[in-house]
Amino acid sequence: MEVRKPYDIDSLTDVALRVFAERGYDGATMDDVARAAGITKAGIYHHVTGKEALLARGLDRALAALQAILAEPAANRGRAAERVRFIVRRVAETACSLLPELTVLFRVKATSPATESAVERRRAFDRAVARLIAEGQADGELSTAIEPGLATRLIFGTSNSIVEWYRPGGALKPAQLAAAIEALLFEGLGPAKS
Amino acid sequence: MEVRKPYDIDSLTDVALRVFAERGYDGATMDDVARAAGITKAGIYHHVTGKEALLARGLDRALAALQAILAEPAANRGRAAERVRFIVRRVAETACSLLPELTVLFRVKATSPATESAVERRRAFDRAVARLIAEGQADGELSTAIEPGLATRLIFGTSNSIVEWYRPGGALKPAQLAAAIEALLFEGLGPAKS
DNA sequence: AGACGATGTTACTAGCGAGTATACGAGGAG
DNA sequence: CTCCTCGTATACTCGCTAGTAACATCGTCT
Structure with a gap:
């Protein structure tokens, strides 16, 4: 058996x-x-069927996880700034829990139909976040010092870098890491000001 | 002629x-x-002599540029927090001006003596910045909410991501980009507070 | 002019890596 | 006990890529 x-x-x-x-x-x-x-x-x-099929399945997993974040209730109700913070946190947590999948997604280059489609889906995700950031700026809840598209790139530059060094099993738990990233990106490294 | x-x-x-x-x-x-x-x-x-020699020369250029930043006067005088900000700005500018070199450096894996040494030199750079951040925290000029090593990783996660999308010749100038990154990392995306 | 050396070119070689053809072996059905 | 199926291993093919060998070209020095 x-x-x-x-x-x-x-x-x-x-x-x-x-x-x-x-x-x-x-x-x-x-x-x-x-x-x-x-x-x-x-x-x-x-x-x-081949090496690329394995890649395609991995990319699919990663993209499904990212899109699932956008579908969560907390990403769709409340103020735009809060929704962005939620998404940032969840992306960071997902990077930890689906480390290999997101590692591959974040590094992939568009060199074949399968990878091109993955890159395009990822861009769509970025655009959705950029729209949300623009909304948050319009609400006056996010700094307008940075253009939304640039802010999106930098935000994901930060959280995506997790895959370069995070290894599960260490002292740092995914939720702590996500909170640290949120704090850095929204409050900054300067001394507490409030 | x-x-x-x-x-x-x-x-x-x-x-x-x-x-x-x-x-x-x-x-x-x-x-x-x-x-x-x-x-x-x-x-x-x-x-x-071969493909790897081209890689090694590129890694050397990139690392020399990073180390040169640490040697600049502004990285060695004044308060630690200001020095960190200066380094962040200069790394961002260098990523723009030495885009291919830093792209290769940031993606390289330690798989041969040459690449291992490059990865090690890069780690040394990170450690130097982490020490400076710890100093800034001790001075009370940087938030102690994030552990220095983690802060370093996230900072370079942000600025290194430049190489994934920045292309020279666009409307965004290196100095503007560097300033935007500095603002994001130190003041945060939240609404201006002070 | 003529020889030399630095720089290129047109063939190659050698080996690695994706993918395949075919044989093997174990469990289930009759 | 035999046949069939499914999963696996052994032993290939074949193309691509780093690197090489031998020949061509051209400026320079004498």
């Missing part, structure tokens, strides 16, 4: 994403993935 | 870095570099 199918598409995607995140998609070989999965390269092709 | 040596090591490094930045080091081929330089692949090998 031992599991007869220890390897299905999803578990192989898990493994592949960890390898891609570590070595880079181009730098990772299918043998690397196979070794990490404890299987042979040829075995992988019984479950997946 | 036309230039007799259009291709020397440095100009080839220029070209190679642009290609590496665009395609990624692993994704770029020596033929890509050759084509971009308007030369044959074999021709490159008359000037450079």
Whole structure:
């Protein structure tokens, strides 16, 4: 009664994403993935059509998670500034919990139909946030010193950088990290002013 | 009297870095570099010992520029908080002016002696800034809400993200961008308070 | 003029990495 | 016990890429 199918598409995607995140998609070989999965390269092709399919599945996971954030109630009610803060926090938490997926998404270049579509979906996410920031500025709740598009890029520059160094299991918990990022981006590093 | 040596090591490094930045080091081929330089692949090998040498030269340029920032007078006199702000501004400006070099540096993984040493030198830079932030916190001029090491990572997460989207020639000038980053990181996105 | 050296070019080589053809082996149905 | 199916492994193919070898070109020095 031992599991007869220890390897299905999803578990192989898990493994592949960890390898891609570590070595880079181009730098990772299918043998690397196979070794990490404890299987042979040829075995992988019984479950997946190819290397790019693994990438595409990972990008899909990451984008679905980001879009899910925009669909959460707290991202859709209340004042714009609060909604932006919520999204920033949730993106940071998601970066921690879906680390390999978001690592791959944040590094991907548009070089094929699959990656082009992923890049486009990601841009759409950024645009949604930029609109929200513009709204918050119009409400007078966000500083107008920075143009919304630029603010969006810098915000995600900050939170996306999580994937470059965060490793689960450390002392820093995702919620703490998210709170720190929120504090930095909205209150700044200067001395407390209020 | 036309230039007799259009291709020397440095100009080839220029070209190679642009290609590496665009395609990624692993994704770029020596033929890509050759084509971009308007030369044959074999021709490159008359000037450079190999692909990794081009990478190493680029990493060296980037790290030299970062270290030069730490050596500037404004980074060594005055209050710690001001010095940190200066460094943040200069890193942002350098990211604009040495875009390909810093793009490659920020994406490099430690996979060979050359890249390991680059990653280590970069860490040393981060540590120097972290020490300065700790000093600024001790002075009471920087918020103690964030641990210095984390603050450093997030600061450079923000400014390093420039290389993902900034392209020279646009309306946004490096100095403006640097000022915007400084404002975001130190004053925050919240409404102006003081 | 003629030889040399620096710079390029047109072939190659060698090896790695994605993907495949085929054989193997274990469990279930008859 | 036999056949079928599913998953896996072994042993390939084949293209692409870093790097090389041998030949061509051209300015320069004598």
